[in-house]
Amino acid sequence: MTGGAGRWMAVEGGAWALVAALLLTGCAHRDRIVVGSKNFTESDLLGEIVAQQIERRTGLAVARRFHLGGTFVCHQAITAGQIDLYVEYTGTAYTAVLKHAPVADRDSVYHTVARDYAQRFGLAWVKPFGFNNTFAITVRRRDATRDGLRRISDLARVAPRWRAGFGYEFLERADGFRGLAAVYGLRFAAPPIAMDLGLTYRALAEGKVDVIAGNSTDGQIQALDLVVLEDDRHYFPPYEAAPVIRRATLARHEGVGAALDQLAGRISDAEMRRLNALADVEHRDIATVARDWLRSNLP
Amino acid sequence: MSLWGFYSRNAGEVLGLVGQHLSLVASSTVIAIVVGVPGGILLTRRPAWRAPVLGLANLFQTIPSLALFGFLIPLPFIGGIGATTAIVALVVYALLPIVRNTYAGIAGVDPAVREAGRGMGMTDWQLLTQVELPLGLGVILAGVRVATVVSVGTATIAAAIGAGGLGVYIFRGVAVVDDTLILAGALPAALMALAADALFGLAERRFAWRGK
Numbered sequence: 001m002t003g004g005a006g007r008w009m010a011v012e013g014g015a016w017a018l019v020a021a022l023l024l025t026g027c028a029h030r031d032r033i034v035v036g037s038k039n040f041t042e043s044d045l046l047g048e049i050v051a052q053q054i055e056r057r058t059g060l061a062v063a064r065r066f067h068l069g070g071t072f073v074c075h076q077a078i079t080a081g082q083i084d085l086y087v088e089y090t091g092t093a094y095t096a097v098l099k100h101a102p103v104a105d106r107d108s109v110y111h112t113v114a115r116d117y118a119q120r121f122g123l124a125w126v127k128p129f130g131f132n133n134t135f136a137i138t139v140r141r142r143d144a145t146r147d148g149l150r151r152i153s154d155l156a157r158v159a160p161r162w163r164a165g166f167g168y169e170f171l172e173r174a175d176g177f178r179g180l181a182a183v184y185g186l187r188f189a190a191p192p193i194a195m196d197l198g199l200t201y202r203a204l205a206e207g208k209v210d211v212i213a214g215n216s217t218d219g220q221i222q223a224l225d226l227v228v229l230e231d232d233r234h235y236f237p238p239y240e241a242a243p244v245i246r247r248a249t250l251a252r253h254e255g256v257g258a259a260l261d262q263l264a265g266r267i268s269d270a271e272m273r274r275l276n277a278l279a280d281v282e283h284r285d286i287a288t289v290a291r292d293w294l295r296s297n298l299p
Numbered sequence: 300m301s302l303w304g305f306y307s308r309n310a311g312e313v314l315g316l317v318g319q320h321l322s323l324v325a326s327s328t329v330i331a332i333v334v335g336v337p338g339g340i341l342l343t344r345r346p347a348w349r350a351p352v353l354g355l356a357n358l359f360q361t362i363p364s365l366a367l368f369g370f371l372i373p374l375p376f377i378g379g380i381g382a383t384t385a386i387v388a389l390v391v392y393a394l395l396p397i398v399r400n401t402y403a404g405i406a407g408v409d410p411a412v413r414e415a416g417r418g419m420g421m422t423d424w425q426l427l428t429q430v431e432l433p434l435g436l437g438v439i440l441a442g443v444r445v446a447t448v449v450s451v452g453t454a455t456i457a458a459a460i461g462a463g464g465l466g467v468y469i470f471r472g473v474a475v476v477d478d479t480l481i482l483a484g485a486l487p488a489a490l491m492a493l494a495a496d497a498l499f500g501l502a503e504r505r506f507a508w509r510g511k
Contacts, residue, residue, distance in 0.1 A: 069473055096475070165380065165461065169474040193380060194467060196459035199368055206373045208380045 032061035033249065033256065036074050036083035039067045040197075041279050041286070042133065042217060042241075042272065046087040048290035050243055050260065056294065057259035070169065071096055078246065079121050085245035089133060090125075091237035093117065093244075095175040102175040106132075106238040122247050126257070127264035128240035131272045135170065135236050136216040136228040137180075140204060144227040151232040152184050155211065159186045165209035167197030175237055177213070183235045201226075217269060219277030241272075266297055305483050317487055320464040323382065323454045324491075327389030328447050335394050335446075336439065339401025340427065349402065356395040364388055364456040372460075385457035385464075392453055393446040400442025404435025436506045444499035451492040455484065 033054055037047030044066050051062045065083050068074050071092055077083045093113040094100050103109060114125040137152050144150070147158050155162075170176040171194055180186065193209060200212040205224045214221065216228060243260050250257050267275075275293060278284045306313055342349045367388050371378040377387045408431050416430045432439075458466030468484030471477070 072473075072475065167474070168458075168470040172471055172475045193461035194458065194470070195380060195461045196365060196368070196470075198365065199372065199380075199460060202369055202372045203380050206379075208372060 032063055033085070033253065034063045034065055034083045036068050036077055036086035037064075037066040038071060038074055038086070039069055040215075041219075042215070042276050043087055044286050045275055045279060045290060046129065046241060048286050049263065049294060050085065050087065052287075052290050052294055053259050053263060053298070054256055057262070058253065058255035060253060060256070078123065078244065081246070084249040085243050087129075087241050088244045089239040089241050090128070091134070091175065091239035094237060096173055099174070102179065102235070102237045104234045104237055106240065109238055110240065117244065118247070123244050124247050124250055126243040126245060126260045128242040129263060129267040129272075130265040131217060131241065131267050131269045133215050133217045133239050133241060133272065134231065135176075135239075136214045136218070136221065137211060137231070138204065138214045138221060138226045138228050139211050140207075141225045141227050143210065144229075149227070149229060151230045152180075152235075153232050155229060156185050156187075159188050162188060162210040163190065163208075164188050164192035164211045165195055165200045165203050166192045166213050167200060168194055169197070170213045175235075180235055183233055217272040217276055219273060219280040222273070223277065223281040262298055302479055302482055302486070305479055313483070313487070316463060316465050316467055316484075317491075319382075319462070320451075320454055320457075320466075320488065320491065323385055323389060323457050323462065323464050324447065324450045324495075327386045327454075328393055328443070328450055330386070331390045331393035331397050331446060332443060334390070335397030336401050338394075339398045339439075340405060342398070342402045343405045343431075353395075353399060353402070356398055359391045360395050362391075364392075364453070365459060367391065368460045380461045382457070382462045384460050385454070385462035388456070389450055389454060393450055396442045396445040396449070397439075398442075400445075401435070401439050404438030404442075405431045407438065408434045437503055440499060440503045440506060444496065444503065447495045447499060448492050451488055451495055455488055
């Protein structure tokens with residue numbers, strides 16, 4: 001009778017052994033660059049652009065370890081040497097990794113993270129891509145029109161009648177919901193519903209919740225006819241995306257730094273939103289989107 | 300922060316989440332039994348349905364839970380966000396082991412025993428309730444056991460759709476990489492799975508002798 005359960009456990013054991021083997025083979029090698037990314041489209045896209053740029057410009061072999069489970073998994077992977085680089089956001093590094101209190105000044109955030117990462121982790125920040133992917137407090141367009149909502153401060157008026165649905169990271173982070181609620185005086189009818197970030201867009205579009213916290217460069221905002229409310233009290237710090245790379249890797253492969261520098265300042269907010277929409281809304285293959293972008297912008 | 304410090308400071312919340320977790324597993328398993336056992340019996344009476352039904356249950360098993368939630372959100376009655384959607388997903392995942400083992404338990408009854416029952420003039424209903432179900436009970440219970448133990452683990456995904464449970468600590472812990480938080484959710488879930496396994500092990504030993 002226990003044969004069924006025993007076999008199941010054996011399968012599970014086998015799966016774990018496979019995971020362990022994959023992790024081991026994922027270790028950074030001397031002669032190739034391992035690029036990681038977080039578990040959402042934009043991070044995969046930027047990881048792919050960075051990977052192809054290194055392949056094109058240096059001829060080095062690049063291994064991809066994409067869709068890792070969020071900021072901290074990537075951070076632990078890069079400090080442990082499992083990956084050589086991944087794309088991080090300045091505000092996220094500033095508040096969530098370095099645990100500084102949120103500030104709104106773009107340059108001081110970048111300089112602080114660059115300095116602290118070099119000192120504490122032996123990691124270098126390359127120059128940002130150029131866009132700012134901030135948290136986007138997002139509502140349905142028809143609600144925004146009906147209730148005259150343009151800014152987050154307008155939300156305080158309707159909040160007592162509304163339901164909010166947020167991802168776990170937004171609920172937990174220092175620059176997340178608690179601070180937002182305090183700064184804007186938001187009181188919702190019930191505590192926000194905690195759910196998977198990717199599901200919040202669908203829940204909003206289907207009317208199951210009334211306000212969510214997405215990302216300002218997400219392709220779904222346009223596709224689902226949603227409106228992003230303006231952060232009129234400048235609560236959110238800047239979230240400029242830039243590659244973070246191990247200093248040891250930069251030193252060992254000269255060409256890599258130069259290849260990454262060519263990407264600096266090349267992607268605007270609108271351009272990032274367009275690329276995300278190509279992948280998320282039109283379901284284009286990420287490698288193709290990255291290749292086309294590189295071809296037309298850095299021939 | 301140590302795990303025990305965390306538990307003593309958040310005892311109320313922990314108990315609440317354990318309660319939610321238990322009720323998610325219990326209600327989904329009960330529904331899966333109510334649907335799955337008669338379903339498995341039906342398959343023994345309609346052999347032509349066996350391949351498509353088990354194939355479908357197999358297919359359900361392969362749908363990633365987040366994708367399933369995505370499909371369920373827009374649906375009326377069984378969808379939306381919250382406990383209902385989570386329970387529907389858990390039932391979908393629990394069906395396969397229960398249906399398959401019910402079918403296997405009854406189909407595995409010695410044909411000679413079944414013939415003897417028929418020879419004694421038993422109706423199909425009597426044959427089912429007095430011969431096949433008692434003899435197949437051990438295998439059926441083993442299916443329920445697997446379904447329950449797997450459910451305890453799978454129910455952590457309920458936290459992705461606002462249904463609470465111990466997954467809340469795991470999701471929160473992963474979001475801010477706090478190992479204490481992850482453990483705070485994973486440890487009670489693991490203990491719950493072991494307890495469920497032991498409990499069903501006892502039940503199997505109690506009933507399975509009839510099959511020997």
